[in-house]
Each structure stands twice: as C-alpha cells, then as structure tokens.
Amino acid sequence: MTTAVLGGGLSGLSAGYYLLRRFGKPLTIYEASPRVGGWVRSENRKDRNFIFESGPRTIRPVGLPGANTLELVEELKLEVTPIRRSHVAARNRMLYAKGQLCMLPNSPKGLFGVLPPFTKPLYKAVLRDLVTASKKAKLEDESIYSFAERRFGKEIADYAISPMICGICAGDAREISVRFLMEGLFEKEQKYGGVLKGALISRFEKNKTKDTKDGLFAERQPKLYAQALKQKWAMYGLQGGLENLPKAMRKYLGERDVNVQLSNECRNLTFSSTGVRMNIKDAEVPVEHVVSSLPAYKLAPLVKQQHPSLSAQLLSIPYVDVLVVNMQFPGKLLKQDGFGLLVPPVEKLPLLGVIFDSCCFDMGENTVLTVMMGGHWFDQWFGDRPSPKQILDLATSHVQKMLQIREEPKFSRVHTLHKCIPQYTVGHKRRVEAIRNYIKTYKLPLSVCGAAYDGVGINDVILSARRQVEAIPLS
Ligand SMILES: Cc1cc2nc3c(=O)[nH]c(=O)nc-3n(C[C@H](O)[C@H](O)[C@H](O)COP(=O)(O)OP(=O)(O)OC[C@H]3O[C@@H](n4cnc5c(N)ncnc54)[C@H](O)[C@@H]3O)c2cc1C
Incomplete structure (x- = not known):
C-alpha cells in the first residue's frame, strides 16, 4: 500500500515509524515547515551548560503509553536523563497563591495538617467524597472543575485541579472535560456513587478478574520501561534536549528510505474510490492512504471542499496560544528547589506557572527557568500584542517577586506559540468519535x-499514531 503522512511533529514521525513497520515503503512524510519536531524545540547552549526548551521537556514513564514511548526511545538508542521519584524535582511541586509560595503535600502525612493555601486539612476533602451522594441522573460528561467541586469542594477545585489543568494544557478547568484527566474516577463515581467508594470496589473486583493484556508488547516489555519501573523514575528527559527525539526519528526514517519532505505544505485533499490526491506545491500527489497528524484546525480546510461537515467538526476542537519565556541567571538563586510552581487562576495573575529547569536537570552553576503565560486567558492579558521586551519584563518582574530573586536574567528567549495546545472541552470524546465515525462511514482513506x-x-x-496506523484496513 502507498501511504503518506501529513505533519512532521512527534505524532507524524511516529506514524511514519509505525507505517514503515506495518506496510514498508513507499512512504513519504510531508511537513510544512523547514524542520521536524513541531512544538518540540530545544536550544542547547553547550558553551554555557544549559538548555532552553520552548515546548516539552519531560516525559512520564507511566503505563502503556509511557512504555510505548520508551520502546521507541530504546530503538532509537537515545540517552535518557531519568528523574527518580526521590529526586527533589519529583517531590517538590509548588503553588503561588495568596501572595506566597506554597509547597504541595508530597506524602500521606501531608493530608492531615493545614497547608496553605488550603484552609482545612486535605483529608476532609476525601471525607466529603465519602459522604456526598452523586447526582441522581447519570452524567455523560461535565467540566473537571464541576466534578472536583461536587466531590471534594471548591477549595480543591480552585487550588488543586485548576492549576493542574493550567500546567497540563493551559486551559480553564471550568471548560475542560472531566474525561481529559479523570475519566476513570468519573466513571467510578457515576457507577458506585463516590470516587473513593468506586476505587475501593473496583480494586476488589479487579483482584478477582485477570488483568487483560493489551497486546502492544507481544514479545517482551521494553527494557527501558522495566528499568524505569525498577529505578522508580518519575519522569525523564533526553540528553542534549528533547528535540533529539524528533531529530533521531527523522534520521532513523531517512536511513530506511522514508522520504521526509520539509517545506512541503499540503493544501488540499481529494478523496476518490481508489485513494486520495494530495495537493502539494501545486502538484497532485496520489496515494492509497493518508495519515494526518495535523492540528485539527489545519486539517479542516484541506477536507472542506468535499466534506464541509467533517471540516466543521474538526474546527470545533478549540486551541489556545501560550507565551513561553526562557530565562538563565548565573549562579544558584532558588531558595526552594522543585519541579516548579503553578499559579491558580483564582489569583488572577498573568502567569500559568514557572518550571525550574535547572532543578530537573543538571545545568551546572546556572538557574534556568521557563515561564508559561496566556493559554485560555491569552486575550485577556496579551490581547493588545505586547512586544517581546514587554513580555520578558512582565515575566521577569513576577518571577523576581514570587521567587525573591533580585537579579535580571542574563540570557532569555520569548516564544509566542499560536494555537499550540488543543482544549479537550466538555464533549471532546464524543466530538472525536463523530470525526472518526464520519471517516469510517464515508470510507475515506484517511486516519487522524x-x-x-x-x-x-x-x-x-x-x-495515537501507533493505534491509528494499526487500525488501517488492509486493502
Ligand atoms: C509549551 C508546551 C509544553 C509542553 N510540555 C510537554 C511536556 O513537558 N511533556 C509532554 O509529554 N508534552 C508536552 N507538551 C505537548 C507535546 O509537545 C505535544 O503533545 C506534541 O508535541 C504534539 O505533537 P503533534 O505531532 O501531535 O503536533 P505538532 O507538534 O503540532 O505537529 C504538527 C506538524 O504539522 C505541521 N503542519 C501543519 N500544517 C501542515 C500542512 N498543511 N502540511 C504539512 N504539515 C503541516 C506543523 O508544521 C507541525 O510540524 C507541550 C506542549 C507545549 C506547546
């Protein structure tokens, strides 16, 4: 089968990797920009012994998705930098709330004291879940904020769940679906009338039934995953920066004759009974099947002519803009080490959070921080498009106040990432099902x-890339 991939971000490169494994060649990846990696971008200042990441920096080695990535990392022979669970960056996570830096509890003991910004011991929130009945009418979905508030109270929703959502997708917990992060808990609550009750009952039931194997790793678990479990990794990065992952994938694919075409934007897709024609640089390129890894709003115009309703469904997935400011200060300046801090939206500050990069990874005698701003609140704070200098000054003044630093950053970068994170708002799961059902109903030779x-x-x-490639019907 002749196949093509649209997009050379991590998902597109992965689709290429799995397509090669399943169907072999010919296979081409079309990427609009002159580089691979999408949002993954590292600036490795070897001369100064620090790295700026404008996109992701750590990966969690958890569960099947974590094991799957480690299988790939192992195959690519990349050097990982593990952060174990005992490491300060894994143990210490903070909030900036009510005018102070607050350490989040990192052991069961922390549930019993009153830790600011909370005004009650956290075990009371757990008790509340035990004694609160769930709604009589079963819910299909709700916001993660409303779920947390119903089960655990407003304080947990404001100071635990909302900042966590800022940290993961720069979104507003009042709009994000509970299924985004807590699908299991939500379903247990719906079934058994409480989160804790559900967790206990299903644990008991699970013990009685045999665990089902997923079948991803028929032969053996990836060695690196076994190592991550044994050594209790909480997360890991890559030596030299995370961009080494897409770079290594490109090299791997190139060495196996996969054609990675940079600066080749796909402008239109025309489907027929024999396959699909892609419009690339004004030429019509035919293939039997296309895998799109594009952001949904970028795929929408490509299918609009033939399939306007599919295009509209793709456009219904919203995205947010994020400002990322990387800063380097000479010397060790942090009074409290940790992964970083999050700012709860109730604080009404322009920052989403600050990552302490130089605590996560060894960066010699540097303090390296990444400030994230905007997200759901981008227009409110940055609607009048401030200059990079104004953005840097704003980020610096907040960091100085929050972390009691007097110094100015010596090196810095300001990145405005437009529409970089999709928002899984209430109903997202159904929207995605509708998109995939449409593709199936009309038998389009397309995977997303x-x-x-x-x-x-x-x-x-x-x-996602692996599963979609494995689901392509053999013609
Ligand atoms: C600031 C930030 C921090 C993050 N931190 C973390 C983290 O610490 N850990 C973690 O696990 N995840 C993190 N993520 C998420 C992670 O980066 C993304 O999940 C991942 O990079 C998305 O990859 P993708 O391939 O799906 O999309 P993208 O990276 O968006 O790739 C899509 C590609 O398609 C190309 N393209 C667009 N239109 C066309 C077209 N018409 N034709 C051809 N090509 C086209 C684009 O140029 C792009 O290269 C972070 C994301 C951001 C933005």
Whole structure:
C-alpha cells in the first residue's frame, strides 16, 4: 500500500515509524515547515551548560503509553536523563497563591495538617467524597472543575485541579472535560456513587478478574520501561534536549528510505474510490492512504471542499496560544528547589506557572527557568500584542517577586506559540468519535492522529499514531 503522512511533529514521525513497520515503503512524510519536531524545540547552549526548551521537556514513564514511548526511545538508542521519584524535582511541586509560595503535600502525612493555601486539612476533602451522594441522573460528561467541586469542594477545585489543568494544557478547568484527566474516577463515581467508594470496589473486583493484556508488547516489555519501573523514575528527559527525539526519528526514517519532505505544505485533499490526491506545491500527489497528524484546525480546510461537515467538526476542537519565556541567571538563586510552581487562576495573575529547569536537570552553576503565560486567558492579558521586551519584563518582574530573586536574567528567549495546545472541552470524546465515525462511514482513506484527539502529551501522541496506523484496513 502507498501511504503518506501529513505533519512532521512527534505524532507524524511516529506514524511514519509505525507505517514503515506495518506496510514498508513507499512512504513519504510531508511537513510544512523547514524542520521536524513541531512544538518540540530545544536550544542547547553547550558553551554555557544549559538548555532552553520552548515546548516539552519531560516525559512520564507511566503505563502503556509511557512504555510505548520508551520502546521507541530504546530503538532509537537515545540517552535518557531519568528523574527518580526521590529526586527533589519529583517531590517538590509548588503553588503561588495568596501572595506566597506554597509547597504541595508530597506524602500521606501531608493530608492531615493545614497547608496553605488550603484552609482545612486535605483529608476532609476525601471525607466529603465519602459522604456526598452523586447526582441522581447519570452524567455523560461535565467540566473537571464541576466534578472536583461536587466531590471534594471548591477549595480543591480552585487550588488543586485548576492549576493542574493550567500546567497540563493551559486551559480553564471550568471548560475542560472531566474525561481529559479523570475519566476513570468519573466513571467510578457515576457507577458506585463516590470516587473513593468506586476505587475501593473496583480494586476488589479487579483482584478477582485477570488483568487483560493489551497486546502492544507481544514479545517482551521494553527494557527501558522495566528499568524505569525498577529505578522508580518519575519522569525523564533526553540528553542534549528533547528535540533529539524528533531529530533521531527523522534520521532513523531517512536511513530506511522514508522520504521526509520539509517545506512541503499540503493544501488540499481529494478523496476518490481508489485513494486520495494530495495537493502539494501545486502538484497532485496520489496515494492509497493518508495519515494526518495535523492540528485539527489545519486539517479542516484541506477536507472542506468535499466534506464541509467533517471540516466543521474538526474546527470545533478549540486551541489556545501560550507565551513561553526562557530565562538563565548565573549562579544558584532558588531558595526552594522543585519541579516548579503553578499559579491558580483564582489569583488572577498573568502567569500559568514557572518550571525550574535547572532543578530537573543538571545545568551546572546556572538557574534556568521557563515561564508559561496566556493559554485560555491569552486575550485577556496579551490581547493588545505586547512586544517581546514587554513580555520578558512582565515575566521577569513576577518571577523576581514570587521567587525573591533580585537579579535580571542574563540570557532569555520569548516564544509566542499560536494555537499550540488543543482544549479537550466538555464533549471532546464524543466530538472525536463523530470525526472518526464520519471517516469510517464515508470510507475515506484517511486516519487522524496527534494532539487533537487522543491526549495532549508526548506519550499520547505517539500511541495515537501507533493505534491509528494499526487500525488501517488492509486493502
Ligand atoms: C509549551 C508546551 C509544553 C509542553 N510540555 C510537554 C511536556 O513537558 N511533556 C509532554 O509529554 N508534552 C508536552 N507538551 C505537548 C507535546 O509537545 C505535544 O503533545 C506534541 O508535541 C504534539 O505533537 P503533534 O505531532 O501531535 O503536533 P505538532 O507538534 O503540532 O505537529 C504538527 C506538524 O504539522 C505541521 N503542519 C501543519 N500544517 C501542515 C500542512 N498543511 N502540511 C504539512 N504539515 C503541516 C506543523 O508544521 C507541525 O510540524 C507541550 C506542549 C507545549 C506547546
């Protein structure tokens, strides 16, 4: 079968990898920009011993999606930098709330004291879940904020769940679907009338039934995954920066004669009974099957002419803009080490959070921070398009205040990432089902994978590519 992939981000490169494994060649990946990697971008300042990441920096080695990525990392022979669960960056996560830096509890003991910004011990939130009845009418979906507020109270929704959503997708927990992060808990609550009750009952039931194997790793678990479990990794990065992942994937594919065409934007797709014609650089390129890893709003115009309703469904997945400011200061300046801090939206500050890169990874005698701003609130704070200097000044002044730093950053970068994170708002799961059902009903030789559909993290987009490639019918 002749296949093509649209997009050379992590998902598109992964689709290429799995297509090669399943169907062999000919196979071409078309990428609009002059580089691979999409949002993954590292600036490795070897001369100064630090790295700026404008996109992702860590990957979690958790569950099947985590194991799947580690299988790929192992195949590519990449050097990982593990962060174990005992490491300060894994243990210490903070909030900036009510004018102070607050450490989140990192052991069961923390549930019993009153830790700011919370005004009650956290175990009371758990008790509340135990004694609160669930709604009589079963829910299909709701916002993660409303779920947390119903089960655990407003304080948990404001100071635990909302900042977590900012940290993961720069979104507003009042709009994001509970199924985005807590699908299992939500379903247990719907079935058993409480989160804790459900967790206990299903644990008991699980013990009685045999675990089903997924079949992803028929022969053996990836060695790196076994190592991650044994050594208790909480997360990991890659030596030299995360961009080494897409770079290595491109090299791997190139060495196996997969054609990776950079600066080749696809402008239109025309489907027929024999396959699909892609409009690339004004030429019509025919293939039997195309895998799109494009953001949904980028795929929408390509199918609009023939399939306007599919295009409209793709456009219904919203995206947010994020400002990323990387800063380097000479010397060790942080009074409290950790992964970083998140800012709960109730604080009404322009920052989503700050990552302490130089605590996560060894960067010598540097303090390296990444400030994230905007997201769901981008227009409110940055609607009048401030200059990079104004953005840097704003980020610097907040960091100085929050972390009690007096110094100015020596090196910095300001990145405005337009429409970089899809928002899984209430009803997202159904929207994605409708998109895939449409494709199936009209028998379009098209698969869709990537951050728009099956999860926004690196593990998710790689697994999304794998599953979609494996689901392509053999013609
Ligand atoms: C600031 C930020 C921080 C993040 N941090 C983390 C983290 O720490 N850990 C984690 O797991 N995840 C993180 N993520 C998420 C992770 O980066 C994404 O899940 C992943 O990069 C998405 O990959 P993708 O291939 O689906 O999409 P993209 O990276 O968007 O790739 C799509 C590609 O398609 C190309 N394209 C667009 N239109 C066309 C066209 N018409 N023709 C051809 N090509 C086209 C684009 O140029 C792009 O290269 C972060 C994301 C952001 C934005």
